[in-house]
Amino acid sequence: MERRMPVATHWGSFVAVVDSGRLVRIEPAPDDPAPSPIGPGMVTAADDAARVLRPAVRKGWLDGLPRTGDRARGADAFVEVGWDEALGLVGGELRRVRERYGDAAVFGGSYGWASAGAFHSAQGQLQRFLALGGGYTDSRNTYSTAALEVVLPHVIGGHPWSYQSRMPMWDEIAEHAELVVAFGGLALKNSQINPGGLARHRTRDLQRRCRDAGVRFVNVSPIRSDTADFLDAEWLPVVPNTDTAAMLGIAHTMLVNGWHDEDFLRRCCTGFDRFADYLLGGADGVPKDAAWAARITGLDRAALTGLARRLTERRSVVMVNYAVQRADHGEQPIWMSVVLAAMAGSMGRPGGGWGAGYATMDATGVAPGRPPVASVPAVPNPVPDFIPVARIADTLLHPGRTIDYDGRRLTLPELRLVYWCGGNPFHHHQDLHRLARAWQAPDTVVVHEAWWNTSAKFADIVLPVATGLEREDFAAGFSDPHLTAMPKVREPAGESRTDHRIFAELAERLGYGTEFTESRTESEWVRHLYEQTRSALGEAAALPDYDEFRRRGGAPLPPLTGPFPGGFAELRADPAAHPLPTPSGRIEVFSAEIDSFGYDDCAGHPTWYEPAEWLGGERAGRFPLHLVSNQPASRLHSQYDNGGHSLDSKIRGREPVTINPLDAAARGIADGAVVRVFNDRGGCLAGAILSDEVMPGVVRLSTGAWWDPDQPGLSGTLDRHGNPNVLTADRPCSRLSQGPSALSALVEVEPHGEPLPDVRAFAPPEIER
Structure with a gap:
């Protein structure tokens, strides 16, 4: 007899249809207005030939080839072993590396989305396990938004992600705005996803509401389909990596015509005079006017001038997508987009101003946040060392080298054991041939994986893990005001185990099993975290008890309302009473702190730097x-x-x-x-x-x-x-x-x-x- 069970994923909520323990199909949730087609395709992969069914060890590693300088990772055969032997090998390597090289020689900066679930967070489980065992070298920032995460706290202050509650939401834009200019576009395909889970997709309908309300859209991107057809967006096909030059040309036009919001720049920003001198060519003799920008960007000079006029005459929003900052000098388009919005006159007014990452996931611009939800408890890492997330190959190839990072000097550690869980470095890292060479450097690479993807093939020890369909949990998405039940839909394939069970057994072998599990089973942990959330939210949330929650399949969370710290409306109203968490208390058009770092590739104000690779080079x-x-x-x-x-x-x-x-x-x-x-x-x-x-x-x-x-x-x-x-x-x-x-x-x-x-x-x- 078929059973229907809720499924929560990063690309939405679905219903799994199971017959006698066999996954038959996955259907969209009936109340999702724009379900992702990724969900039904999960059935194909559930039991395909690529599933890792048993623990496996690379043959050369198991046979005792030299563990430094061995070049066989990625090309070697594997030997299947029992769980007892596999866990013994992993535990023994952790002991050996810690005793001989120190805790910092263990890399636990495992990066990736893993799968949805408050308790079964792959990185959370790994980092708790490694921290209790003595510590590990961690990574900082994300491949998605590293430049943004570092530069925005200097420019507008606060936590790197706090901007998401400070920018206008789509419903505000529909009600108050007239013009949206999107640098990097608003690709609707990206709004399929939400880290942690998603009850229902709302971005499509919210965008449509804006267009129906008369909001006009401009897509500044090399790809026309980076905005949905129903938006009828004007397409400005910009040369890739030249968004900063386009914004500078627009800003220069505003300045010389007196269209800029002088009052806001004077009261709520600092350093605009330094930046204006750069715009006018005082620093280098090159005015950054529309003609200059047109030669670089491939855009028409009249289009840039017209955009400057429209941004200042209408209630406007300057949006910048994450993609434009994953590039040479990626900090500059982020910084410059804030300055452009401050100049345009809508900053801090209802439905106007600035924002980043709209439509990058079905969260940004949809809701300003959600109440906190309990997750696997973190443990302080005794090792202070970290590396910027995208410098893993540099670290493996050049231990001991020093690099700059946000005003600091970091020494890259020598990593002897890499423990990767819940991600795929051979997907998100650049120059994979260089990464493959770097990946030969450590003594041992341990990977938890459900499938034989590239990361598994480049490991020494592969431990098979259960997927999100094969364990119990509950999901809470980023800014998504909803909790979704995650019952175990099917038994784990082969000999797969959950990440938590693997770490619990390793911790027991290494002498801290009770500290890791706190004497709870996995089911008890999930119930505990849910009830912890329910208790913390109190009567206002009115969450049912866990058993009732599972019967219902989910429950709504109370929405968050403002004002939120660092809001631009409050700044505009009274900058003295509502300062931003920046050194000046205002938007830093010129940052004395960044300027003090003396970097030749990141000045104290937004600047055009020619990329190392672009169509004009x-x-x-x-x-x-x-x-x-x-x-x-x-x-x-x-x-x-x-x-x-x-x-x-x-x-x-x-x-x-x-x-x-x-x-x-x-x-x-x-x-x-x-x-x-x-x-x-x-x-x-x-x-x-x-x-x-x-x-x-x-x-x-x-x-x-x-x-x-x-x-x-x-x-x-x-x-x-x-x-x-x-x-x-x-x-x-x-x-x-x-x-x-x-x-x-x-x-x-x-x-x-x-x-x-x-x-x-x-x-x-x-x-x-």
């Missing part, structure tokens, strides 16, 4: 196409690339690459052909889609295709499947943030021809049983 002579490696529509990052929806999007088994028809014709590329995308860092195969939704000179190859090197272990070898990070540069945004610069990459494309190599991304490695 010398390198474009060799590689004349700019690669946009944006987020995919068919999966979450690399999650469920083996799911049905992602597999259906492939072209002859390869990730699709979108090429403008003019560029395709010049290269003899037909629609649906398999092409080689390459530069001097690497190359990959992809399936061509010809479309004028990308501007000439630009190709789009989304991230997340599992890396499939033609000759594993050979640096520079062709990727059969279409992972763009064989092409991107492992180069920091700047010395301020050390964030990734994936969107500063140039490539060339050519037809591949026949025969085509088979795609092996979803095949397990050679396994000896």
